[in-house]
Amino acid sequence: AQSVTQLDSQVPVFEEAPVELRCNYSSSVSVYLFWYVQYPNQGLQLLLKYLSGSTLVESINGFEAEFNKSQTSFHLRKPSVHISDTAEYFCAVSGQNSGGSNYKLTFGKGTLLTVNP
Amino acid sequence: GAGVSQSPSNKVTEKGKDVELRCDPISGHTALYWYRQSLGQGLEFLIYFQGNSAPDKSGLPSDRFSAERTGGSVSTLTIQRTQQEDSAVYLCASSLRTRPLVYGYTFGSGTRLTVV
Numbered sequence: 001a002q003s004v005t006q007l008d009s010q011v012p013v014f015e016e017a018p019v020e021l022r023c024n025y026s027s028s029v030s031v032y033l034f035w036y037v038q039y040p041n042q043g044l045q046l047l048l049k050y051l052s053g054s055t056l057v058e059s060i061n062g063f064e065a066e067f068n069k070s071q072t073s074f075h076l077r078k079p080s081v082h083i084s085d086t087a088e089y090f091c092a093v094s095g096q097n098s099g100g101s102n103y104k105l106t107f108g109k110g111t112l113l114t115v116n117p
Numbered sequence: 118g119a120g121v122s123q124s125p126s127n128k129v130t131e132k133g134k135d136v137e138l139r140c141d142p143i144s145g146h147t148a149l150y151w152y153r154q155s156l157g158q159g160l161e162f163l164i165y166f167q168g169n170s171a172p173d174k175s176g177l178p179s180d181r182f183s184a185e186r187t188g189g190s191v192s193t194l195t196i197q198r199t200q201q202e203d204s205a206v207y208l209c210a211s212s213l214r215t216r217p218l219v220y221g222y223t224f225g226s227g228t229r230l231t232v233v
Contacts, residue, residue, distance in 0.1 A: 004159070032218050043121075044160075044208065044224040051219060090159065094218050103148070103167070103218055104176075107159035 002026055004093050006108035014116050015083055021076040021111045023065075023091030033074040034092040034105065035065055044090065050074065061085075086115045119143075121225035123209050129231045130199055138194040138228045142211030148222065149212075151184060151194050155205040163207075166192065199232045206230070 003026045013019050025031065035047040048059040055067040065076045074091060091108040122141040130136050142149050151163040162176040166186045177183070181199075186192040196203055206229050212222035 006159075009157075034218075036224075041226075043226040044210075046221055049221070092160075103165060104162050104173070105160075105218070106162075107152075109157065109159040 002093055002106040004091050004106050004108035006091055006111050008111050009109065010112045010114070012114045012116060013081055016080045018079050019077065019081050019085075019113065021089050021091075021113065023074045023076065023108060025072050025074065025091075025093045025106075027072050032094045033065070033067060034094075035059075035063070035074075035076050036090045036092060036107075038088045038090065038110075040087070047076075047089070081113070081115045083115045083117060086113060088112050121209055121211050121223050123207075123225035123228050125228060126226065127229045127231075129233060132201060132232055133198055135195065135197045136199055136230065138196075138207050138230070140192045140194070140209030140211075140225060142190065142192070142209070143213070143223060144190075146211035146213050146222075147189065149186060149192050150210045150222065151192070152208045152210065153205045154208055154227070160208065163194070196230075199230075201232045204230055204232045 005024045007022045033050040036044045037047045038044050048057045048065055050057050050067045058064045063076055063078045065074050067074055088110045090110045092105040094105050121143055124139045128136055147168045149166040152160040153163055154160050164177055164184045165173040181197045184194045206227040208224055208227045210222045210224045
């Protein structure tokens, strides 16, 4: 079965500082990788996804993530954070091993990003 | 509707009682998921509906949990004889396509269930 590890449960940073939220997943024949964001008192929203092609994917609000197959990682980065980026971030993976599905996501436990002034 | 609607938003129930959680997906979405988000845990897959196909119930944690989807639209998740460990946020998501992971799906805001 797939597994996802988010190494940091909480990441406090100051506004305008860079941030990296780490995500590692168990290996699979092929994977789809996702980052979801959950703002306070809101539902989950898709932030970005890797399906195939370029290993660097970007979101519209300045986040990016790079798929690294050799390290089985999909870390999320932003060069300069804003207070409005305060939220919980979830890494998720769907893989296709034998008998696997292409519709079920396995989520990490989440990383709470707190941006302080 | 404009988004995935879940009701109630909050539910407090006594241990041993039955509860029903409702999900109203985006109109026309054929795929519907239920996930559970427990405190300090990631999201746990519960069940998946896709059109008229048999649902994937492999994530339901016990036989006290059941779900149905009527008319390919509204879904109800039922928990019988609730236990304290059932306390969690129950999330519903829906998607338009048959390959929801490619085309994306939309989450509702969830139902926060507290069993006392």
